[in-house]
Amino acid sequence: MSIVSNIAARAAAAIHRPPSLAGLELLASAVVLLDGEGHIVYVNAAAENLLESSLKALSRQTLSAQFVNPDELENICTQAREHKFSDLRQDLTLERAGRDPLHVHSIVSALDEPAGHLLIELREHLQHLKLDREERILDQSQVNKELIRNLAHEIKNPLGGIRGAAQLLEMELPGAHAVQLREYTQVIIKEADRLQTLVDRLLAPHRRPHIVGDVNIHEVLERVRSLMLAEFPSGLTILRDYDASIPEFRGDKEQLIQTVLNIAHNAAQALSAQIEAGDAQIVFKTRVARQVTLAKVRYGLALDLHIIDNGPGIAPQIRDRIFYPLVSGREGGSGLGLTLAQTFVQQHMGVIECESRPGFTDFRILLPLP
16 A cells, blocks of 8 residues: 555544644645545645634535535546546635635645545635735834834924923913913913823833733633623624633733724724614634744744624725724724734734725734744
């Protein structure tokens, strides 16, 4: 029996991953092994991430059952089993119920033994584009932080002088007109205070020490959930979809609470119409991602946290700029909540991204796990 056939036989006989397949777990490409009837007998970690399911769950199903339009994939598999080609390569768009379609390049190969077994490799077209985008976001964020920090310091010094001068001027106002003229000096003082508060918020992530300890992400989410429900006691439902197997990790608990709270609070404000109607919904979802690249570093395990709402979505004209400072889709918003969230996530060596369309907005946070 060949080595490949032996691997296939052992994979078919057990749900757990045999040590002989350990090398496939390190691949960034999704690898799926099918038996003669099209049932899944093995998937590597990248395939679990791609299909958003575990090996244990997938091993009882056919690969075709994962997609709404499996005809083209089934046709390729049939041709491979008939040994018309050594391997078949084709670009596919695989649609999934309730999820985004997968745009992949597929490579299907038939194994000599056992007869009818197939080895399928799926590579996402968008994966390399996503990595490039994450690198650009990281570089842009570093530039933004330096610019903000320098600008804030340049504003802060003269701002104190302006406020002090306005206070001295107010003390020297002639008594006959003091009441009328004090209105103008108070405008200067109050606007100076408002700008001082803004500058302090811009500098906050750089001033506060990074306090590292053991963090349970579900304790973080439950804390945020209780705060949100206290502020929005009616009309808003916050659902939990937790993976209890996620281990504790080292991080700054208060920063992570503030990160999730900023995102959830923004979502609740966008859901104002739904809250009035009583059908506003936010979902906290946690999963484990395997073999992911974060900030140019490869990690075996990562926390995959989603904060999902059913609001109107983010306006297209600001969708690519929502993490920039002072960019807000809400009238009167400071535009700093998501900027601070991104800063705190990056201090944990993670990445944050957003997908939005009308009726669905998903903020995804990926953090390395031990």
